[in-house]
Amino acid sequence: MRANDFKGILEKNKSDFALFYTLDQEPNPNMFYFSGYRGVGALIIPKKKSPCLMVPKMEVERAKKSMVKQVCVMNKKRFFESISNIIKKRGILSKKIGIDNDNFSLNAYKYFKKTFKNVKTKDIFYDCLKLREVKTNKEIRILKKSCNYADKIIKKVINNFKDFKTETDVSGFLEYETKKLGLDIAFSPVVASGSNGSMPHHEPTNTKLKKGFCVIDFGVKYKGYCSDITRTIYLGKASGKEKQTYNFLLDVQENIINNIKINDNCGKMYGDCVKNLGKYSKYFIHGLGHGVGVEIHELPNLSLNSKDKVMENMVFTIEPGIYIPKKFGIRIEDTVLMGKKANVLTKVSKDLLII
Amino acid sequence: MRANDFKGILEKNKSDFALFYTLDQEPNPNMFYFSGYRGVGALIIPKKKSPCLMVPKMEVERAKKSMVKQVCVMNKKRFFESISNIIKKRGILSKKIGIDNDNFSLNAYKYFKKTFKNVKTKDIFYDCLKLREVKTNKEIRILKKSCNYADKIIKKVINNFKDFKTETDVSGFLEYETKKLGLDIAFSPVVASGSNGSMPHHEPTNTKLKKGFCVIDFGVKYKGYCSDITRTIYLGKASGKEKQTYNFLLDVQENIINNIKINDNCGKMYGDCVKNLGKYSKYFIHGLGHGVGVEIHELPNLSLNSKDKVMENMVFTIEPGIYIPKKFGIRIEDTVLMGKKANVLTKVSKDLLII
Secondary structure, three states, X not given: OOHHHHHHHHHHOOOOEEEEEEOOOOOOHHHHHHHOOOOOEEEEEEOOOOOEEEEOHHHHHHHOOOOOOEEEEOOHHHHHHHHHHHHHHOOOOOOEEEEOHHHOEHHXXXXXXXXXXXXXXXXXXXXXXXXXXXXXXXXXXXXXXHHHHHHHHHHHHHHOHHHOOEHHHHHHHHHHHHHHOOOEEOOOOEEEEHHHHHOOOOOXXXXXXXXXXXXXXXXXEEOOEEOOEEEEEEEOOOOHHHHHHHHHHHHHHHHHHHHOOOOOEHHHHHHHHHHHHHHHHHHOOOOOEEEOOOOOOEEEEEOOOOOOEOOOOEEEEEXXXXXXXXXXXXXXXXXXXXXXXXXXOOOOOOOOOEO | OOXXXXXXXXXXXXXXXXXXXXXXXXXXXXXXXXXXXXXXXXXXXXXXXXXXXXXXXXXXXXXXXXXXXXXXXXXXXXXXXXXXXXXXXXXXOOOEEEEOHHHOEHHHHHHHHHHOOOOEXXXXXXXXXXXXXXXXXXXXXXXXXXXXXXXXXXXXXXXXXXXXXXXXXXXXXXXXXXXXOOOXXXXXXXXXEHHHHHOOOOOOOXXXXXXXXXXXXXXXXXXXXXXXXXXXXXXXXXOHHHHHHHHHHHHXXXXXXXXXXXXXXXXXXXXXXXXXXXXXXXXXXXXXXXXOOOOOOEEEEEOOOOOOEOOOOEEEEEOOEEEEOOOEEEEOEEEEEEOOOEEEOOOOXXXXXXX
């Protein structure tokens, strides 16, 4: 946790403490980022005292393994009352509370206001996102390792490709190899063969792999940090035209990566990519890339109208694609780390592999 | 989709249409329930016209495979404006809109209000949950199959147990077998050996499996519907006392299942379980069970203070447990379908298996 930077956010927002919560199985990314805990509960970070986690009885042992030293038991039925009690007990001021409006539901807010009647709230969601956009050295070490693991598994899948009969054989193998290393997947892998490839987020099916391009989009979570890589391979006999299209997209992708400079505008980068795709630009139907960290999609946002700027120690993807409806899809994606120039962290060969 | 029941919700809440949305990768369960679509986008269900999905360009092909016939492209940057435009185009009234306050963030609401200035909203979250609590015949067929798959995979893991060295070997195998069948996992499997077992939601580690009880909590998603089963096995040589504790818990679990009757109060069922656990009751640190459907946790809620009543065609878990901090954990869980009495859908043997 970057305690000092976070203190700055509380000061800027004139807030006495920050409150993050998770009520279901889905971890709140900011709560995880600042605590290392990903279960149900609440995280309180006061401006002046040490942070505190409040979790259901069944999660106490797990919470004690997080970065937060102080762990209290909460009453799940009286969630915000428990928080209020602990705040009073610890003598923390609560005139103004920083909350994450993007991860705070209307219903939770209703109950929150019943307990914290005369308290003002300030949305610190965007400030937290901004804080997470530039990575610390420790985060960079973890992200490099995360990309490393993704590479290893992608290579293994490619080496074993002849054994797979269906898309789910492939995605299952990707997930199994991930789990065997004690890691999590960063997102549900995409394995999209033939005409399925024209859906960028196609869910793998257990019918026979189709001939033609096969898009494999995959990433792991290592110590909570994501990696993201896409390789498109070819099943069967590729025509000259198909090889040409693939290599054209590869040129576009590498050209973008080689030309990223500190301070580049991310919206303009997207625009340049569209320009470079020429006649294929109308078949490029998603953003050029996104930041990668504790979430698979975070800042910077490399798409139309984005005002984000490239900064040193950002980690993001570059992933142009061509999707011809009902015919095929090709996507080539790397996770890069911005230094003086962009360093590719995902190193699996991008030469078209024909299987 | 249960169009007629849903119409009743809109009428009861005097709403012209219902609006559900998902902005990130995490699908909104109500949106999935009523559409079968689980990507980014919005679902509009008018009281009088047919429902409509609005999705980003990249998801159009996927959305067309859902239950909703009408699919429109949205502008992600102007999310709620896109919705407003389409509503106007289709001549749908929008004086009062039913929304899901539990899956509507403060930030989304802020943008929503900028577009829908003079529109009232009504929270239909709980009505949707209630609608989903009792399953249709079609849902029951799917849930039975989902439990069937979970059984098959648990049996396979038990038969192969001698090959596993770590908890992640086991959880990885569970996930791989799931994927190979073209299914999803319903939640991150728990494999908790030895003292790890005292954390009900322990995340599997890749260190050597510990001797003693090993809790395996697992479920799949088949056609979007969850199953949930926990078996506790024993690694090594179980003492008489340990066997006794296991069989005591098993008696408690079976006793509860055998005595469930229509109209039983779920809070009282939890209380009865605590009573039956006797001296172990202080080591029972979570609820007795929960409904299972498109979400792994839904209504009814079988825990302290719950006012839910058991009804025919509900599907829920019964999962008492004993957790001695830093020593061990035992949990035995089945998914049951309520008919005249409770029918166990997860059928793997509950005799203590010693490996």
